[in-house]
Amino acid sequence: MSLLLSSIFYLSSFVPRILSPSATESNNGEPDISGQTFDYIVVGGGLTGLTVANRLSEDSSRTVLVIENGYKVNNAVTQVPSFANSIMANLMYDITSAPDANTGGTHPVYVGNVVGGGSVVNGMAFDRAAAADYNAWEQLGNSGWNFDSLLHYFKKSTTFTPPTAKNVEEFGITYDASYYGTNGPVQASFPRFEYQDTKTIWAAFKASGVPTPKEHASGNAVGAYWIPTALQPNTQTRSDARNAYYDPVKGRSNLVLVTGKTVNEILFKYGLLSGYTANGVQYKSRTDGSVKKVYAKREVIMAAGSIFTPQLLQLSGLGPRSVLQAAGVSVKKEMPAVGANMQDHPNANVIYDLQNLSFPNPYSGADPAYNASVWAQYNAEKNGPLTQAHGSSLAFLSLQTITSKWSQIVSAVKAQNARTYLPSVYDDSSLLRGFTKQRDIIANLHASPDAAVGEFPMVPFGLAISALQRPLSRGTVTLNPSNKYGNPVVQWNSMQNPVDRQIIVEMVRWTREHWAQSVLDKFSPIELTPGVQAQTDDEIINDLMQQKALQASFAHMSGSCSMMPESYGGCVGGDLLVHGVKSLSIVDASIIPLIPATHLQATMYAVAEKAADLIKGRNGDSFSIWNLFGFGRRH
Ligand SMILES: Cc1cc2nc3c(=O)[nH]c(=O)nc-3n(C[C@H](O)[C@H](O)[C@H](O)COP(=O)(O)OP(=O)(O)OC[C@H]3O[C@@H](n4cnc5c(N)ncnc54)[C@H](O)[C@@H]3O)c2cc1C
Numbered sequence: 001m002s003l004l005l006s007s008i009f010y011l012s013s014f015v016p017r018i019l020s021p022s023a024t025e026s027n028n029g030e031p032d033i034s035g036q037t038f039d040y041i042v043v044g045g046g047l048t049g050l051t052v053a054n055r056l057s058e059d060s061s062r063t064v065l066v067i068e069n070g071y072k073v074n075n076a077v078t079q080v081p082s083f084a085n086s087i088m089a090n091l092m093y094d095i096t097s098a099p100d101a102n103t104g105g106t107h108p109v110y111v112g113n114v115v116g117g118g119s120v121v122n123g124m125a126f127d128r129a130a131a132a133d134y135n136a137w138e139q140l141g142n143s144g145w146n147f148d149s150l151l152h153y154f155k156k157s158t159t160f161t162p163p164t165a166k167n168v169e170e171f172g173i174t175y176d177a178s179y180y181g182t183n184g185p186v187q188a189s190f191p192r193f194e195y196q197d198t199k200t201i202w203a204a205f206k207a208s209g210v211p212t213p214k215e216h217a218s219g220n221a222v223g224a225y226w227i228p229t230a231l232q233p234n235t236q237t238r239s240d241a242r243n244a245y246y247d248p249v250k251g252r253s254n255l256v257l258v259t260g261k262t263v264n265e266i267l268f269k270y271g272l273l274s275g276y277t278a279n280g281v282q283y284k285s286r287t288d289g290s291v292k293k294v295y296a297k298r299e300v301i302m303a304a305g306s307i308f309t310p311q312l313l314q315l316s317g318l319g320p321r322s323v324l325q326a327a328g329v330s331v332k333k334e335m336p337a338v339g340a341n342m343q344d345h346p347n348a349n350v351i352y353d354l355q356n357l358s359f360p361n362p363y364s365g366a367d368p369a370y371n372a373s374v375w376a377q378y379n380a381e382k383n384g385p386l387t388q389a390h391g392s393s394l395a396f397l398s399l400q401t402i403t404s405k406w407s408q409i410v411s412a413v414k415a416q417n418a419r420t421y422l423p424s425v426y427d428d429s430s431l432l433r434g435f436t437k438q439r440d441i442i443a444n445l446h447a448s449p450d451a452a453v454g455e456f457p458m459v460p461f462g463l464a465i466s467a468l469q470r471p472l473s474r475g476t477v478t479l480n481p482s483n484k485y486g487n488p489v490v491q492w493n494s495m496q497n498p499v500d501r502q503i504i505v506e507m508v509r510w511t512r513e514h515w516a517q518s519v520l521d522k523f524s525p526i527e528l529t530p531g532v533q534a535q536t537d538d539e540i541i542n543d544l545m546q547q548k549a550l551q552a553s554f555a556h557m558s559g560s561c562s563m564m565p566e567s568y569g570g571c572v573g574g575d576l577l578v579h580g581v582k583s584l585s586i587v588d589a590s591i592i593p594l595i596p597a598t599h600l601q602a603t604m605y606a607v608a609e610k611a612a613d614l615i616k617g618r619n620g621d622s623f624s625i626w627n628l629f630g631f632g633r634r635h
Helices: 047-056 081-085 131-139 147-156 165-171 198-207 241-249 305-315 321-326 368-381 406-415 429-447 498-515 518-523 537-546 601-618 625-629
Strands: 037-043 064-067 158-160 186-189 223-226 229-232 255-258 261-271 275-285 291-302 347-353 393-397 454-457 463-468 476-478 489-491 526-529 584-586
Touching (some): 037 047, 037 275, 047 064, 047 601, 064 291, 131 147, 131 429, 198 498, 198 518, 261 291, 261 305, 291 305, 291 601, 305 476, 347 498, 498 537
Parallel strands (some): 037 064, 064 255, 158 186, 291 584
Antiparallel strands (some): 186 229, 223 393, 261 275, 347 463, 347 526, 393 454, 454 463
16 A cells, blocks of 8 residues: 655545635725734734734734735634645645755745634644753843743643543553643644554554653653644644634734735834834735735734745845845845745655555545545544544654764764855855854754654654754745745755755664564565665665655744844844844744754744733733743743
């Protein structure tokens, strides 16, 4: 049994592969905002934008506008967990990357284009990285950005519901509820159904001797563990930024969300002494093409995500001089950091042909009669295979676990000339200084048993993904010089650094040893991709590339307007304000300085919660300053 699978979407046969969700809700009735002034303008009504807008509008004396390019969509496709295994093409932008030489060509760039952004189209995995990953952010000059301070916000953003007692007993699910919240907006819970073969998959990870922490959310996220899904426990439907953070408060008179409007420039006023102060945005209506302006008294808050936030800064005159000039944008402030430092989780898909899968398995929906019966079960009982998104088990392993060559790899990282494998924008000395600091931190994390280097999702069929968690290669996002308002140029540069390539190869070798264990004999696994003919490093990489099984992205684009001091080539400081201009902040995944070893959404909810407190604090809005130190009311 085989199927060529995308690594982002562990496709199951219960749903079609390419989905065209319909039922866009009308944007009729939205107020005319042109020429109006709000206290805050939030650009992008995705995961972080809606989170921040909710919190800022808690103070009824502050007005908050969210401008979103997409529309409101809420239907079975966005809500039934099993659909999270499919590509919701109509709810995403149509972007293709620039050719990525080391992964064999161009790749789709997956970004949600809908109210709720990525949280509506993503795979619903809801996990955190190890404490060391977040502590690295503080080591990069961002005071207060560490695991302990974020823990308060991880809790504040969630409500945790444990798995059923039956599943705990039958599958051995472990958890510790004390690391989650009890009344936060996002629901972190477990699907009611688990595939029987999950037991064998778990037995194999235990047999291989990897650590099995009871609760990864404690900051000990290295090993094989159970994770919740962003899932409403009673209805077994998706919990996303829209239904968690926007719908419950949409009646606030001081909160306005407008849809179908593309922001294409941040507006500034200029003063000889004060310099540039952001005071509004220009936007284009997707329905009638009109271009209008709206103004902000306190802050313009960028939440357009890792691809569009750097594009918008560049369109507004903040970015690398050569990029701006090539696109005909006049330079307000030269900022090489805008669009640099882009990171993701590149990955290899090793695929096995497995026999004797238990029934049902992720392919069982190919039988129309069975497919109909699981839909009937879901509709009647909110149970069965359709409650499963990407499953509830993940393995994130340290380099020491993955390969005995770990110390040689660490030495190779330390011995590298940091400039050698970076794109040309790193000719800038500040960017290079920041990367050198990142490189030293990465070397330490690669050497540590307390930080993961590779993800191996634990799925009950033959897809064995090897996803590199902390790449040394750096990508860029830049204006398209021949069409600055068109999609930006997304250049991943994945595996440009040979160490990244070597670790992926070692992960493939670890996977092979893993699947050779006798505990997995019942499946009689046969490696299809890359295939056993591929043995040397070059053969493994080349065959994966030829088979289109080497991916630049896990849809975890991050870091392209990173939070670091300006002397390290950062774009925003620890206060999330853009360096060198006033009243412009960024709260989305572009601020991540070093990508953590995890799927990103739980982290971004926590980041956005913290961002809201920072913004409230400096604008005199009502809130508890103790929250920022992790001493706020426990949620
Ligand atoms: C397909 C996919 C699968 C994923 N799977 C998982 C997973 O299983 N688990 C996990 O933890 N994470 C996952 N992620 C990642 C996670 O969803 C993202 O990291 C997260 O959504 C980032 O939040 P953000 O606010 O930075 O950006 P987004 O959520 O992308 O929000 C940005 C918003 O800005 C809007 N926007 C952009 N430009 C403009 C403009 N010019 N004008 C107006 N609006 C604009 C966009 O339409 C979008 O709504 C996945 C992501 C994708 C795309």
